Amino acid sequence: MENVVELINRVQDVFSTVGGNESLDLPQIITVGAQSSGKSSVLENIVQRDFLPRGSGIVTRRPLVLQLITLRSETDGPDYAEFLHVPQKKFYDFNDVRREIEDDTARIAGHNKGIARKPIHLKIYSKKVLNLTLVDLPGLTKLPIGDQPADIEKQIRQLILDYISKPNSIILAITPANSDLANSDSLKLARMMDPAGKRTIGVVTKLDLMDAGTNALDVLTGRAFPLKLGFVGLVNRSQQDILTNKPMIEALKAEEQFFQRHPAYQSIVNRSGTAYLTKQLNIILVNHIREKLPDLRSKLSSMIGQTQHELAQYGDPAFTGKVHSGSLILKLLTMFSTEFVASIDGTSSQISTKELSGGARIYYIFNNIFGHALDSISPCGNLTNEDIRTAIRNSTGPRCSLFVPELAFDLLVRPQIKLLEAPSLKCVNLAYEELYKICHTCGNKELLRFPKLHARLIEVVSNLLRERLMPTSVYVESLISTQCAYINTNHPDFPGASGAMAELEKKSKGGLKKKQNRTLNQGASGNPNQKHKENGVHTGSIYADSPPKDSFLNYFFGGAPKADRTSKDFQEKNPFGQLSQPNDIEGLDSPFTQHSISSESTIDPTPSSRSHQEDLEVELIRSLITSYFNIVRKSIQDLVPKAIMHFLVNFTRESVQNRLVAALYCEELFGELLQEDSSISAERERCKTMLEVYKRAFSIVNDAM
Structure with a gap:
């Protein structure tokens, strides 16, 4: 039970190889936020690496399944990344990681700023991360820009709803502090799928950009918008910091000092910042996986039986x-x-x-x-x-x-x-x-x-x-x-x-x-x-x-x-x-x-x-x-x-x-x-493959329990 996140990552890898991961509701954290809400900065702060594409308009155009794996010792070597669609290749330069995300996005989603539902699977091995599985989704938008599809808002909204509607998902709702929290699109969608607020954790970014004399203390303490998992406040890197390649460790240090020096946030300094958010997400995800493992095993057992019956009919x-x-x-x-x-x-x-x-x-x-x-x-x-x-x-x-x-x-x-x-x-x-x-x-x-x-x-x-x-x-x-x-x-x-x-x-x-x-x-x-x-x-x-x-x-x-x-x-x-x-x-x-x-x-x-x-x-x-x-x-x-x-x-x-x-x-x-129909032969082979996947996933979960 110590490495349950790695366990779920292995199950997810097994399903991802055949494209059947949507049939199983795996515990994972789903990030939801509007464009320019600071969503990418939050993920990069957690990873402590610059690896995500940046620019104007829709930058994230495909779901990004991000698995963070902790390197245990110095003998494991430097940090590196792996893509599921590029097997047997390690990326040590995270600028190459960014380019690979951009290239694979264009390959599947095209160059017209449209979105695609097929996810990109990325693993990052680092001594600076805790075991986490996060899914980064396209940012919510209101109007199509340039050559974007006319119904781009509807497409993105439906994609997000498909992910956060799954009962085993944890919703990471990101909202910038310099906007009206009551009109937050991410919180509205979260409340729609999680009315009781039991599986939603709120993140308020850009606290340093709020008008002088104002603060978000009521929100961060849960008085304005109650959530069972609470709110966490963050300070993102500025655009100047990004352009000057300010070291990530210095940016995180500056964030910590902001909470320590701000009179309104001194009382919650121990519950603020990227480091606290990372620990909370790790604890929440681990507990959530432990709670859902028995149901996951039962679900896999049922899927094995159904697939065996289907295979017998062929x-x-x-x-x-x-x-x-x-x-x-x-x-x-x-x-x-x-x-x-x-x-x-x-x-x-x-x-x-x-x-x-x-x-x-x-x-x-x-x-x-x-x-x-x-x-x-x-x-x-x-x-x-x-x-x-x-x-x-x-x-x-x-x-x-x-x-x-x-x-x-x-x-x-x-x-x-x-x-x-x-x-x-x-x-x-x-x-x-x-x-x-x-x-x-x-x-x-x-x-x-x-x-x-x-x-x-x-x-x-x-x-x-x-x-x-x-x-x-x-x-x-x-x-x-x-x-x-x-x-x-x-x-x-x-x-x-x-x-x-x-x-x-x-x-x-x-x-x-x-x-x-x-x-x-x-x-x-x-x-x-x-x-x-x-x-x-x-x-x-x-x-x-x-x-x-x-x-x-x-x-x-x-x-x-x-x-x-x-x-x-x-x-x-x-x-x-x-x-x-x-x-x-x-x-x-x-x-x-x-x-x-x-x-x-x-x-x-x-x-x-x-x-x-x-x-x-x-x-x-x-x-x-x-x-x-x-x-x-x-x-x-x-x-x-x-x-x-x-x-x-x-x-x-x-x-x-x-x-x-x-x-x-x-x-x-x-x-x-x-003479057998070729489509039936293909269906039989698909059924055999899925049966093997379900059996492997069941074995992984069963051994862990």
Whole structure:
């Protein structure tokens, strides 16, 4: 546990070699500050070397991962630096270090002052440093300058947020003392990612540049802006010091003297300056690493397991010989067919939680889409009364209709049944399309490594589905044709003519009663003559409420009603059709005759009777068509899904593996089918590399614990 910083540096080096360090949240210190905040000077003061690029505008254009390693004794030699991208080379001249940073930045980020996310890894070995790992990020800016990208502010802000949002990072928020602390961009970002201030340490630079009579004591003591790790005040080297190459040791001595002599800072002199900041950062980082090591080991263990599982899905590339190729082909064929069947049955391990798929989608087609399509068809929606009346008249030819013509019912109901064919065939096509989708979504990574084999598997199953589509559609068409071939009026659920007429009689009597009641209510407030006439109506209503048992059927099937002659004689005596006394007419047993009397009709009774009969015939035919159509619709809604399941779904799922073996298990095809995709090979190698990295990192962490 003594060298935990070096431990994390080793883990970081392991990940950096493969570019996968972002997948693991390593404990490290992230420096955040605006341009000209003194951020570079802080890092150089800590290292006690001039090694960072300087200039106007954005100087730091790539993240710089800076690892500081303490040289233990004089025998280790002079201070030197190493870059990860320049292996086996030591930089003893720190001016060369600066030039290498500039050159590698331009190589990756270009020369237009844009930024790049790929970090530069720099190690500095020195007797003057404590073990630390710091990440220097580009300085926050407001406006693009020169040829900088227009969204440079957004790019830098997002880059900083990506680093400081990681829970294991320590935020080093740098703010110059000669600016408004309340508007500090670095502190705003720190508070955004660390609201409680538990992993943020504040640095106030350029204290010597504050206006006379002012100081930052309230900030440095935590009264103005509380942080758990506190604030540290620094005095940067002036621009003149940098230009004259003032020795770093003299600059640090001048900083120490500033705090000792300043009246406001004498009380916190032991908690100020670069030396104190360096010690604090070392202590904070070491404690933080110790706290996070158990979680780090668990995370690495989990990543090893996940990577091993991923690698297993890419399969073993060491397949040679026809025997091994044949067994591999059989394995993959079985895997594909098993997944296809499992998707239909709903037993697949890859069941989606976002949307319906597979067999559940087919069920939805049967019960929702198909059911709603059938329910939306109106049994007589496309038939007008005139259409029905014309069909009735055409079916009687030159003769007068004495009975409801059955031929008209047959003639009209068949086209209505035919309306069920289109949604039924659409249901077949939807189920076929769903099976086609299932076919295309089958296949894991091990199978996808052989693109030609996967394509042939889909082709074979697609052909099988197309073969089954035609017989399924033909059978569904035959279901509709069968229903049209024989209109079974003896169906137990079909009411027949008598049942339909009884229902119509019930409705007619109910409507007549309501009309008579309205007439009586009107007569109650009229003159005596009106009341006298209403008495006749009332008397007639008694007959209407008590007709002979078969009066309705006799009227409908017996031609002219019994009251025709009496009604005609009465009309000859009383051409205005008004009843003087209710007893003038006897033997009225037809509700329609009573209806004409109660309505005081002056129309000739014979045409009137014929018109009523035609209207009733139309209503009767419409009622019969609706009843029979509903019976057929119910049957079709039950039979079509069964037919699709039998002829298409079940047949395919039961024969898919045999079809695949018959079509693809051929030695002549093994070489072609088992050609591996180059991208899969690359992914396998990447996966192997990452697995080795995770294992090495786990070993490092585990040994330290």
